Amino acid sequence: MGLFSRRKSPESVARAQALAIDDFWHWWRTTGARETAEAIDDRAPERITDAVSKRVHAIDGALSWELAAGAEAADGGSRHVLVVTPEGDPALRAVARRWLLAAPEPDATWEYGDSRRATAPDGRLTLGVGGARIDVARATIAARVEGPVVDVTVHHPDFADLDEDVRRLAAFLMLDATIGETEVELWVREIGTTTVPPLDPVPLPGLRSVVRQLREQYTDADGGPTWVLLHGVRHDGTPLVASTQVPLKAVTAPHFDTHAGVVVPYTDQTPEGLPGPDGLAELRRFEDHLAGRLEGCGRLVAHETSGGTRLLHFYVDGTTPAVEQLEAAVVGWSQGRVRVQAEHDPGWSGVQHLRV
Template sequence: MVFGRSKRKAGDSGAIVDFWTWWPTVRADVEAAISSGDWATLTPQVSRRVEAIHPDLEWEFYRGTTAKHALVVSAAGVAELRPVAARWGALAPPADATWEYHTARQADPAVLEHTIGIGEGVQLDLAQLHFAFTRAEDSPEIAVVAYHPGFRMLGEDARRSVTFLALDWLLGEDGVEEWIGEISWETEPPDGAARPNELAAAVEALREEFGTPQWILLRGDSPEGPVIVAVQRPLRPVRWPRFDTHVAITLPYRHRTEAGLPEAESLAALRDFEDNALTPASGADGILLAHETGAGARILHYYVDADSPAADDLAEAAGWWKDGRARVERHFDPALERIGHFR
């Protein structure tokens, strides 16, 4: 395994094109270095190329899942970097027998059968690692507590690193981001501590239940009256890695109940406008993740790719709303923080 983290603050999207232009010129050298272990020249080269894309991306050469080798350029769980890694991956060449390309570390549970060195002189047999895990009723995520008897010999940072690395090896980086909620670790065996394969099975069951995003309805109250929210769940940014910009479109409506909710005529108009004007405007470069209705207005929460025209197209389409003056706001929000309270 060879990996690195870019450090300086620089880069633009043109660097992605430059990376993939450069890659064929060095690919054979990388294959030779994997065999020989001589990375003295190549590691700085790869780091410079990745740094040019974004200073905080991480890169890694690893054993492939279907190809012989894999090149991973990862956001390392940082929401702001996920769209950058996704754009890098979108321009990758097709996988072949020798190379495959990923924007997140892939699962490799076999690593958990080995011993790893942590710090100076501490060896952890990962076969002794256990996880206790719980899930609230109807929740699309699992809370995890990691335990290893060797945690007693480690500081807090090292325990955290081992826990997150182990979860990545067990579930893959995206699997952790998508299905795991609160993560903690203990120096004493927690109740319900189980082997890693049991956690993997629980995540697989969750994936089968929520693999296709589901719309749910939430109801609440505001000072102006009742509010009804429709939202996709699981609401996890990793599901939509390119969509880093929040476009909130507020549509006032005329025909409403005393409580401020839309009557049949306005409700039909809102649905038609969403289906036939707004969503087509976002196209393949955006998605509607939630809308909230109350007090005489509906706010539709679209997320789009900032490198596409989708935000401008949505703003133009919103101008055709006839029931009042539409308002459009946009913000950089790769972590879905502006609708996180709907989770």
């Protein structure tokens, strides 16, 4: 390491990852898919482990991968599933999604994912965790719903014999197996464990119905996030109105890893500093104009309005010229100078204060 070594920029990391993703899929298309399927059919998956690990870790050493059984081709699915997962790390969600976006079309043999699927929705599974064998069917939960999220406390009779770290790991793995990794990230806020049975215990698979109800309430007909309106007051007493998508989570579009805050002044104001009718219509047209310029490389996820200024929260794909497209698109605004401030933010921390 040089005396004046410096950290790699997000741009240089993304370029290296893109090359490694291309290399992975070139290998997969030429020999990897066939060799991996043959190893599974021969009940010798260890034969392919090193080859897959080498190429996945070339993308990022912290990524994980696994093979799982898919639906039968006769049911419209594939025999096998290859999953590359960021293991819940926000910094890795984008590269895992870019790996998936570059994947071949699913066929009768293979399909692909960037998060663990619900492998045991009925709870019939035995986990090996920390040297213990845990029968998931014996787990129960206490669940508390608050708005669009649920807090879950997991109990298992064997937890009394396990360290807290092992209990927590087991709880996370149980939830992933029951509802899937993406659903956990979207809807579950807190995961706790207890050695004492809940007063009103619910079998672990009962969490599926809780999550289904949240999904039905907080996603639209196309499965996308809904929007809610929030009202508040700034520390100086100025009224503030915010609109935000729900759920406001990076997992809804993990490859949009760059926060682009667009600060828009407006002149048509009410006495409280909020937009008047004409100003509100102009702001909405301007938002649509900016979103259209992104051409699918980003989305507006929230905005805050107060004191003659609207802050638009866009998240965009940092490997594309999306930020430059926004900067070019704002110059036509006639009510003041619009500023665009961009920052690499794979965990969407820039809108954390707007989550409900």
